[in-house]
Amino acid sequence: MTDxxxxxxxxxxxxxxxxLVAVDRMTVSVEKGEILGIGGPNGAGKTTFFDVVTGITPASDxxxxxxxxxxxxLGADRACQMGMARTFQLNAAFDHMTVLENVEIAAYYGRRPRFLPGLRLGSVTKRAARDALDLVGLSDKAGMTVxxxxxxxxxxxxxxxxMATDPRILFLDEPVGGLNTDEIDFVMDLVKRLAAGGLTIxxxxHVMRFLLALSSRVIIMHHGAQLFEGPPHAVAENDEVVEVYLGQGTKDRLKKHFSLNAEAMA
Structure with a gap:
């Protein structure tokens, strides 16, 4: 690969x-080190697009x-082992196991193929799991059950x-859905730190201030296809996006947000 x-x-x-065409001829490139944000109404095909790209669901074309x-x-296991990791809308974990055990399993199976049965953790796997918990601030809860x-x-x-799988690109599916303002800010700071470390995201x-504040580029999907692609500040200026997704009230709030930010930077 060249730069x-x-x-x-x-x-x-x-x-x-x-x-039903859930994802319709999506053509998307992601540059190394960027944060690409994807928005759109419920049912627009966003999660299905993630599923296809990360090997959970096979592409039709x-x-x-x-x-x-x-x-x-490739299936999801090989995609992950090649450096493509993802999270899910729903809280996917083994509830009866501890926080540390869950991350150790991810580190063990997500880094390279495992052909023999049994789970014998080496020092590299254990360290990867501990480092990942440190990174997100869960080290003090390692022994709790999920x-x-x-x-x-x-x-x-x-x-x-x-993160325990050592990804080169991370797909986050609604990482702040259901969180309050302070919790959203916490996750926002975490994503910024991950990106600052060189990770592509x-x-x-759906939380627009999160999406637009973090993304260097935004894609809006509708009916499985790409409706808009451009810089975050241009999202509220696109009439089609306003009509099918944002609504006039959200458009006005976003325009005010970017106007205030521009004044602060002047």
């Missing part, structure tokens, strides 16, 4: 479920290239599990 190539290139990626390699037909965790900590646990989010 001129994007880290991830999706070309005409499509996913059909019978007559199109091509996906990661780090110069065609990964279109069932005891509040919503924020469950979301942080998913991020820790993803693609995120889906």
């Amino acid at each position: 001129l190539q994007p880290l991830l290139q999706c070309t005409n990626v499509t996913r059909r479920f019978g007559s 199109g091509r996906i290239v990661f780090d110069g390699q065609d990964v279109t037909t 069932a005891e965790l509040p919503v924020l900590d469950r979301k942080l646990l998913m991020i820790a599990g993803a 693609v995120l889906i989010e």
Whole structure:
């Protein structure tokens, strides 16, 4: 791979479920080190697009290239082991196991293929799990069972599990859904730290201040297809986006937000 190539290139990626086209010829490139934000109404195909790119759901058509390699037909395990990690909208974890055990499993299976049965953790796996918990601020809860965790900590646990796989690109699916303002700010600071460390991030989010504050570029999806692509400040200026997604009230708030930020930087 040369520096001129994007880290991830999706070309005409499509996913059909019978007559329903959930993802419709999505062509997206992601540059190394950027934060790409994806928004859109419920049912726009955002999560299905993530599922296809990360190998959970096979593409019906199109091509996906990661780090110069065609990964279109890879399953989720191999995609993760190649450096593509993700989180989910729902809090996916083993509730009866401890926080540390969950992240150790992610580190063990997410870094390289495992062909033999049994789970024997080496020092590298254990260290990766501990480092990931330190990174998200869950070290003091390592011995708790996941069932005891509040919503924020469950979301942080998913991020820790993803980071324990040593990813080169991280897909975050609604990482602040259901959180209060202070919790959203906490996750925002965490994502900024991950990006500052060189990690490439693609995120889906309905909380617009989170999406627009973090993203260097934004894509808005509608009916499985790309409706808009551009810088965050241009989202509220697009009439189609306002009509199908934002609404006039949100548009006005976003315009005020970017106006105030521009004045503060002047």
